[in-house]
Amino acid sequence: MVENVATTDIVKTADGIPLKISLAKAQRRSKIRGMMLVLPLFAFILLTFFVPIFDMLLRSVENHLVPDVLEHTTRELVNWDDRSGELPPEEVFAAAKLDFEKGHSERTILRVGRRLNYEVPGFASLFRKTARRAKNFESPYKEAFIERDKRWGEIDTWRLIKREAGAFTMSYYFSALDLEYSPEGNVNFKDKDSRIYLKLFWRTLSLSALITLLCLTLAYPIAYLLSTLPLRISNLLMILVLLPFWTSLLVRTTSWIALLQQEGVINDLLVGLGLITDDGRLAMIHNAMGTVVAMTHILLPFMVLPLYSVMKTIPPSYMRAAKNLGATPTVAFIRVYFPNTVSGIGAGSILVFIISIGYYITPALVGGTDGTLISNFIAYHMSSSLNWGLAASLGVLLLILVLMLYYLYDRVVGIDNMKFS
Amino acid sequence: MKKIRQKTLALGSAIMLGIMGVANAQEVDLVIVSWGGAYTASQQKAYHEPFMAMNPNVNIINDDSSAEAVSKIRAMSEAKNVTWGLVDAIASQAIQLCEEGLAEPIDHDAVLAPAPDGTPASKDFGDLIVSECFIPNIVYSTTFGYRTDLVKEPPTSINDVFNLEKIPGKRALEKKPIVNLEWALIADGVNPDDVYDVLDTEEGVDRAFAKLDTIKDEVVWWEKGAQTPQLLADGEVVMGSTYNGRLFSVIEEEKQPIAMMWDWQVFDLDGWIVPVGGPHRDLVMEYLNFATDTQRLADQAKYISYGPARKSSAPLVGKHATLGIDMAPHMPTAPANAKNTLLYNYEWWADNQDDLTERFNAWLAQ
Numbered sequence: 019m020v021e022n023v024a025t026t027d028i029v030k031t032a033d034g035i036p037l038k039i040s041l042a043k044a045q046r047r048s049k050i051r052g053m054m055l056v057l058p059l060f061a062f063i064l065l066t067f068f069v070p071i072f073d074m075l076l077r078s079v080e081n082h083l084v085p086d087v088l089e090h091t092t093r094e095l096v097n098w099d100d101r102s103g104e105l106p107p108e109e110v111f112a113a114a115k116l117d118f119e120k121g122h123s124e125r126t127i128l129r130v131g132r133r134l135n136y137e138v139p140g141f142a143s144l145f146r147k148t149a150r151r152a153k154n155f156e157s158p159y160k161e162a163f164i165e166r167d168k169r170w171g172e173i174d175t176w177r178l179i180k181r182e183a184g185a186f187t188m189s190y191y192f193s194a195l196d197l198e199y200s201p202e203g204n205v206n207f208k209d210k211d212s213r214i215y216l217k218l219f220w221r222t223l224s225l226s227a228l229i230t231l232l233c234l235t236l237a238y239p240i241a242y243l244l245s246t247l248p249l250r251i252s253n254l255l256m257i258l259v260l261l262p263f264w265t266s267l268l269v270r271t272t273s274w275i276a277l278l279q280q281e282g283v284i285n286d287l288l289v290g291l292g293l294i295t296d297d298g299r300l301a302m303i304h305n306a307m308g309t310v311v312a313m314t315h316i317l318l319p320f321m322v323l324p325l326y327s328v329m330k331t332i333p334p335s336y337m338r339a340a341k342n343l344g345a346t347p348t349v350a351f352i353r354v355y356f357p358n359t360v361s362g363i364g365a366g367s368i369l370v371f372i373i374s375i376g377y378y379i380t381p382a383l384v385g386g387t388d389g390t391l392i393s394n395f396i397a398y399h400m401s402s403s404l405n406w407g408l409a410a411s412l413g414v415l416l417l418i419l420v421l422m423l424y425y426l427y428d429r430v431v432g433i434d435n436m437k438f439s
Numbered sequence: 440m441k442k443i444r445q446k447t448l449a450l451g452s453a454i455m456l457g458i459m460g461v462a463n464a465q466e467v468d469l470v471i472v473s474w475g476g477a478y479t480a481s482q483q484k485a486y487h488e489p490f491m492a493m494n495p496n497v498n499i500i501n502d503d504s505s506a507e508a509v510s511k512i513r514a515m516s517e518a519k520n521v522t523w524g525l526v527d528a529i530a531s532q533a534i535q536l537c538e539e540g541l542a543e544p545i546d547h548d549a550v551l552a553p554a555p556d557g558t559p560a561s562k563d564f565g566d567l568i569v570s571e572c573f574i575p576n577i578v579y580s581t582t583f584g585y586r587t588d589l590v591k592e593p594p595t596s597i598n599d600v601f602n603l604e605k606i607p608g609k610r611a612l613e614k615k616p617i618v619n620l621e622w623a624l625i626a627d628g629v630n631p632d633d634v635y636d637v638l639d640t641e642e643g644v645d646r647a648f649a650k651l652d653t654i655k656d657e658v659v660w661w662e663k664g665a666q667t668p669q670l671l672a673d674g675e676v677v678m679g680s681t682y683n684g685r686l687f688s689v690i691e692e693e694k695q696p697i698a699m700m701w702d703w704q705v706f707d708l709d710g711w712i713v714p715v716g717g718p719h720r721d722l723v724m725e726y727l728n729f730a731t732d733t734q735r736l737a738d739q740a741k742y743i744s745y746g747p748a749r750k751s752s753a754p755l756v757g758k759h760a761t762l763g764i765d766m767a768p769h770m771p772t773a774p775a776n777a778k779n780t781l782l783y784n785y786e787w788w789a790d791n792q793d794d795l796t797e798r799f800n801a802w803l804a805q
Binding site: 124125126128129131132135136139140141142143146211212213214217218279280281304382386387388395400401402403404405 | 506507509510513535538539540614659660662673674675786787789790791792793794796797798800801802803804
């Protein structure tokens, strides 16, 4: 009897399968169908976003070149104690002769020279000089190497090779943080004269913050005006905001050069008005100021639009109610209007800040020497110095920095409070 | 039914193959990479157009990527898809590409045409073949131009670049240590033959930076060769360094009030390299043989004021193609211009470039 009740209680579909299972099956099917729809996007993001980032992470530590080309040498060096104060034994030199000969015929040995030259200047020419003759070296090889170049008789040369013998290296990160190895293998800060990247990271952050602040101060009243004017007029003004947004970045940047340069429109005007003398023309471009002015202008729409979309949703009755209850316009603004726009401020600020942290073209054109940002140096190491490892590690550090700021922002403001549109 | 389908399939593929075959015989696209602007235009006129006239099936496509040649060839080689047939590069790039195994070594006498008098190519180019992968085209120099109307007395030597009393005003220098450190030391009284020995010491580098310090506030740093002519034309600087061909065009073609100051011009070389694994190798070699012969190198000088790299081309340099002026006196190699010249030390810079660029950038940021 009890059993009977239990079986009749389970609702079944027409073909006798319990409804629960049938429902789950149907839901799973539609879930899979839904997943199929996002699959192309997922594959796209994987290919164009995660794979390159993973590749960058790998490149910033990857060091296969040295152990691959100096295969025998690095294997022999394992047995040599770099603190013994003595040169490596003859076997290491014999192995090096083998590697140099092979590397010369395969045209790979000088890549290693260039690689190690990042660590200590002079390795490129040391390898070049040695590779040409290694074929003719005769035993004892130690003497043959040292005769070719006396640097082979220095312990520091071998210490460096031993240090960089692994398939992975931290040396790019050390360079990116203005650190260097001493010959003994300790990590210290570089000479004051050669420190550059920490300063650049700091400059990138502070200029980005300044640009964000300027954008906010300029965009807030504009967005307010746009959201309160009658639609006919505000649409017209909106076009004025969007028109520069649709204009080529290069055109806008070069127009700023024409405006701000020493023989440019603004300086001419100031001289014409007698406010400055002809010799005292202001330097407003090819420096940090140029970067700040041009980037503020370029990024302004990214601030105006989120602010506008938030302000548009604030009913005018709020302010009227506040005033009705006795608040002065200032108090009403601070206590009622402003708190309602915080989500727009947050969205606009994080948008502008993160875009400007990675900005490249505008600082390259108008930044001069003190207005260039870290991305300009990443580009330099990608295309000119060809130190891709260093470029990758600078990129990774920048990524970590952005993620940290994003995390902080989430803790303080909350990502869910952001409103983009 | 099945048979018919097979037959049509076979016929179809035969037609397809036929079309592709004909297309191949008709059209070969050869990608040649160079610097763009007036320089590519001079190569188009002097090399590409006559070569295409001789080989109607060849279509030369210009790609203006030489500034990033090394990084792009390295990337293409890593992806195992080299699409460039021939690349125009400066000597230091060619040396690096050769050392990294990314450019092909060339047997100069087997590939290139001898001089009209029978001198083998390797002798005709002489010591300008600075790498076994490199076929030099032109000698160019980095030198100074100044505004004739904005200076009280014209600069006559490299010392005047560092002399703010004699020539007040901004000067444009390239935003890298190469060349600037050498000039600073020469202006500081170092014997030009000893420049690299001095730079090899810590004190020597300090000395060069100290000399640059004296004019640092008055320097506008340029990154692209076109910037200095523009800065000079705008009156933003009173003098500045750039490539001599750029100054020629702003002086002679645009008639700006600018003049040359050749003292201690720094010679550099530009020429061809063949990327390893590039397409149409035989055609590339045929092109190289044609485009680097004595007459072709002399022809290029009709369009731009860079000196041909072959000794045998020098007597054939004629007049400018449109301006009609004699080009020989505008060559950096002309005796009147080449009283004091420096060929910078490629090997030394290959060793020290990374280190000194870092120091230079730190110095700029101070």
